[in-house]
Amino acid sequence: MSKKTLTLMSKDKQLFNIEEHLAVQSVTIRNMVKEDGASSVIPLPRVDSETLALVIEYLNRQQAPEEDEDYVKKFVDERGEIPTLLELAQAALDLDIKKLMDAACMKVADLIKDFTLEEVREALRIENDRTPEEEKAIRDEFQWAF
Amino acid sequence: MSKLVKRVRDWVSNGWIPIGSTSDQTVVCSSSAAGEVHRLPLDVFMLILHLLQPKDAARVSAVCKSWKLIVFQDALWMYYLKNNHPHGLSDLFAETKLRSRRANPHRQMLPFMHIFGQRQQSPGAIIIDAGVGYCKIGWSKYDSPSLRLATFVEFGDDEFPLDDRVHHFIETIFNSMHVNPSKQPVILTTPIGLHSGVEASEMELAVFGSLVSLRVPTACLVKQPTLALFASRRTSGILVNIGFRETQVVPIVNTYTRYGAITTKVGGLHLTRYLRRQLRVRNVEVPSLYTARTLKENLCYVALDYWAEFHKDTEASYKVGSEGLYTLKQERFRTGEVLFKPQLAGRNVKGLHQAVARCIDHCKYSTDRSWYKTIILAGGTAKLPGLAERLEMELRDLLPPSLSRGIRVIPSPYGADAAWHGAKMIGNLSSFRKSWCLSGEV
Numbered sequence: 044m045s046k047k048t049l050t051l052m053s054k055d056k057q058l059f060n061i062e063e064h065l066a067v068q069s070v071t072i073r074n075m076v077k078e079d080g081a082s083s084v085i086p087l088p089r090v091d092s093e094t095l096a097l098v099i100e101y102l103n104r105q106q107a108p109e110e111d112e113d114y115v116k117k118f119v120d121e122r123g124e125i126p127t128l129l130e131l132a133q134a135a136l137d138l139d140i141k142k143l144m145d146a147a148c149m150k151v152a153d154l155i156k157d158f159t160l161e162e163v164r165e166a167l168r169i170e171n172d173r174t175p176e177e178e179k180a181i182r183d184e185f186q187w188a189f
Numbered sequence: 190m191s192k193l194v195k196r197v198r199d200w201v202s203n204g205w206i207p208i209g210s211t212s213d214q215t216v217v218c219s220s221s222a223a224g225e226v227h228r229l230p231l232d233v234f235m236l237i238l239h240l241l242q243p244k245d246a247a248r249v250s251a252v253c254k255s256w257k258l259i260v261f262q263d264a265l266w267m268y269y270l271k272n273n274h275p276h277g278l279s280d281l282f283a284e285t286k287l288r289s290r291r292a293n294p295h296r297q298m299l300p301f302m303h304i305f306g307q308r309q310q311s312p313g314a315i316i317i318d319a320g321v322g323y324c325k326i327g328w329s330k331y332d333s334p335s336l337r338l339a340t341f342v343e344f345g346d347d348e349f350p351l352d353d354r355v356h357h358f359i360e361t362i363f364n365s366m367h368v369n370p371s372k373q374p375v376i377l378t379t380p381i382g383l384h385s386g387v388e389a390s391e392m393e394l395a396v397f398g399s400l401v402s403l404r405v406p407t408a409c410l411v412k413q414p415t416l417a418l419f420a421s422r423r424t425s426g427i428l429v430n431i432g433f434r435e436t437q438v439v440p441i442v443n444t445y446t447r448y449g450a451i452t453t454k455v456g457g458l459h460l461t462r463y464l465r466r467q468l469r470v471r472n473v474e475v476p477s478l479y480t481a482r483t484l485k486e487n488l489c490y491v492a493l494d495y496w497a498e499f500h501k502d503t504e505a506s507y508k509v510g511s512e513g514l515y516t517l518k519q520e521r522f523r524t525g526e527v528l529f530k531p532q533l534a535g536r537n538v539k540g541l542h543q544a545v546a547r548c549i550d551h552c553k554y555s556t557d558r559s560w561y562k563t564i565i566l567a568g569g570t571a572k573l574p575g576l577a578e579r580l581e582m583e584l585r586d587l588l589p590p591s592l593s594r595g596i597r598v599i600p601s602p603y604g605a606d607a608a609w610h611g612a613k614m615i616g617n618l619s620s621f622r623k624s625w626c627l628s629g630e631v
Contacts, residue, residue, distance in 0.1 A: 087232075132237075133230045148233065151239035162253050167229065172253050177531060179252045185302075187309045189246030 050084045051077075051099075058084065065102045070139035078082040089137055094130040101143055103154040115146040125151055126162070243269040245306060250302075266301035270308075275332065276613075279309075282422040283614035289624040297620070307371065307619035314616030315370075317362060318378040318413070318609045322433025322458065325609045326362050329376070329616030330485075332518070334609050336365055355395040363403065370403040373589075374626055376612045378413045407626040409615070412446065414439040416611030417567035418604050425560035427548055429541070429580075430607075431528070431568035432456045435543060438548045442560055448551045451544045455531045457570040461485050463534040464524045476512065483509050488517045491525035491575040493582060498522050525573045529583065542583035549584070549592055564598045569605035577602070 047063040048073070067073040075085060087095065106114045122128060126152050133146035155163060164171055171178070182189050208526065230483060238246055246269070248258035270284065271277040284304055299307075313329040319340055327334035336360075363370045377396060380389050393410065400408055414428045418441050428439045439450040458478075465481040468474075475481045487507045492498035499519065506516045527533050529540040539547075545564060552561035564584075577600040585593045603610045615625055 129229065129233055132233045136232060136236070137231075144236075148236045148240055151237050152245075152534055155237070155241065156245050160248070163249060169253050169256075173251075181257070185247045185250070185306060187306050187462055188244045 051095060052084050053087045053090055053095040054088055055092050057095070057096055059092075059099050059101060060101055068102055068140060070141075072138065086136070087137065088136040091130065093107040094127075094134045097127075098132055098134050098140070098143070100140065101140075111142070115142050118143075119146045119150045123154070125152070125154055126168075128154075198622065207496065220458040226376075231259075235265075237263055243309075247302065247306070261300060261302055263301040266305050266525065270301065270305060276610075279420070279422060280613050280617065283419070283618055284308075286424055287419065287615065287618060288620045290444075298313075300382045304619045306372060308617060311617065311619065311621065312373045314374045314376050314409070314612075314621065315363075315368060316376045316378075316609055316616055317359075318416075318606075318612060318614040320413075320433060320605070320608075321435075321456075323605065324362070325606055326366060327613075328368070328373075329613045334606060336362070338362070338365075346391065351391065352395050352398060353480075353499060355392070356399040359396065361398045370400075370405050373406065375400060375405050375406060375624060376610060376616050377410050378416060378608050379410050380413070382400070395512070397487065407614060407622065409621075409626045411615065411625075413443055413608040413613065414567075415444060415449070416609075417445065417601075417607035418565055419611035419614055420567070420607045421565045421599060421601070423565065425564040426565050426599075427545065427552070427561055429545060429571070430563050431541075431566070431570040433458050436544065436568075438544050440548060440561060442551050442555070444558075448548075448555070451548050453531070453535050453538045453541070453544050455528065455534075455538060455541070457482075457485075459531070459534045459536060459566065460524050460527050463527050464520055466534075467516075467520045467523065471500070473515065475515070480509050480512060480515075483507075484517065486516055486569070486572070487525060487628060488515075489521050489524045489573055491528070491573050491579045492522040493575060493579050495522070495526055495529075525576065528570070528576070529579070540583075542580055542587060545580065546584055546587040549588060549596075553592060559595070562592075562594075562596045564596070566599065566601040567607035568601065571611075572604040 048060050049063050049066045051059045071097035101118055128147050132144055190336055221491050250257040269280045316329055318325040318329055324333040324338045324340045326336040414430055417430055418428045424444050425442050428441055430437045434456040436455055437450055438452045439446055440448045461478055461481045466477045488505055503521050504518050506514050508514045529542055532536050549561055578599040581598040585595055601607055
């Protein structure tokens with residue numbers, strides 16, 4: 044197999060090169076290559092350059108198949124910040140890289156599970172738009188969950 | 190997971206966009222940084238919600254107003270209900286079709302998140318399914334009945350008054366279950382097959398009297414065939430219950446029994462006795478009916494073509510506990526044949542296929558023409574392999590094409606426990622006490 048190189052372009056117009064046989068782990072790219080050879084640059088309008096760098100790092104991994112599961116887990120564990128993981132999950136969803144997407148979503152779910160509401164808001168920089176009374180009403184309504 | 194991704198995409202492409210309708214669907218919340226808005230990709234958020242435990246999803250609904258709107262979606266909670274539990278599909282069926290006992294198209298549907306919460310808090314019910322042969326008892330939150338009693342053994346002698354025997358029977362049940370009867374409602378299946386020769390209404394009165402004296406908070410009586418039908422996630426169809434002593438063929442339309450049921454006096458007991466008798470002819474002595482029943486359950490089947498089956502090698506063996514190995518030959522399919530040829534076991538009644546065909550014939554004037562073409566099997570004997578296929582074939586032979594077209598016989602997944610599993614669906618309903626139980630105290 045010839046080592047052809049593809050170029051991916053992030054939201055902020057940065058270019059990344061990657062060998063085609065590695066890039067086609069992404070189903071989206073595989074379909075593009077199948078359709079038109081994808082000789083030109085592939086634009087990824089929803090992915091910023093930092094996230095794309097991560098995705099490229101993931102696609103470039105050299106892992107035996109049996110260790111792959113552990114590798115993906117470790118890969119997302121090392122990036123334990125919720126906003127980063129969300130960006131990563133979004134990119135993996137767009138590019139259709141199933142393992143990476145599953146692992147990233149799973150990690151966020153795991154983190155959220157152990158967070159208090161305040162910690163969730165802080166991690167995502169979300170403002171609490173409810174008064175304490177409104178919040179108490181919700182807690183009372185869903186007593187079984189708190 | 191990939192199915193999930195597809196579904197999320199479908200929602201998005203179907204315009205299922207709660208907030209913020211830019212081309213990249215995002216969840217918009219006000220950000221803690223002044224004047225900014227926080228954007229969260231909706232499709233990723235939905236995927237993460239699906240991975241959370243229902244409890245955590247309910248909790249994060251309090252994060253902010255937009256999150257609550259998204260977490261509240263019925264589709265999400267229907268997903269949790271379906272996947273939270275091995276019987277999830279049945280739970281979802283029950284909550285969508287059986288929330289009220291009387292069908293009422295105008296009733297208000299609760300959001301599924303509330304339904305889920307109510308189920309979480311419900312104490313469930315103790316289910317007593319007293320069949321003629323065996324009584325299946327258990328808590329509706331468990332996966333299967335935890336106790337099986339031979340009804341005729343526990344029920345006692347005829348010489349005592351009915352009330353005393355019933356009370357003793359029910360007390361035995363609660364004692365063996367180690368539960369306090371005043372803690373949760375009870376579901377009883379009817380007819381309460383405690384004994385022949387007693388009027389059904391008289392029996393029900395005696396049972397209620399006993400429940401009152403045990404301070405059971407409230408109770409609910411439902412017909413066995415209806416419950417067995419629910420267990421197969423249907424509300425209409427012809428239910429065929431092959432019981433201990435008799436077989437009932439019951440047409441049910443939208444949970445109501447209609448057009449008269451047909452009963453034939455052939456049941457699992459007759460098959461077991463016939464098997465034992467056949468083996469005795471071959472000089473194989475089976476010490477008890479229990480052993481014969483075990484052999485029946487593990488080796489017998491129904492042949493699609495009875496006469497052709499004689500030319501096949503059908504020998505097979507089964508080891509029964511300490512009693513040793515039994516080898517069966519033709520008995521394996523001749524036993525099940527009793528259902529279609531009761532004369533083999535000396536019963537001078539119509540075969541199962543004839544009873545079902547007659548029942549379908551009674552239903553043919555129904556305005557809706559499809560429901561009676563689905564035949565659902567229930568009862569221990571209904572688990573015999575090959576029964577559904579054979580019955581379907583016999584019905585096609587017996588009925589005119591207009592009636593036999595589209596006929597389906599559905600095998601029984603729960604066998605003898607079908608009614609118990611139907612009752613389990615009812616007992617765990619979020620609306621169980623309000624719409625299924627007797628109002629007030631028993």
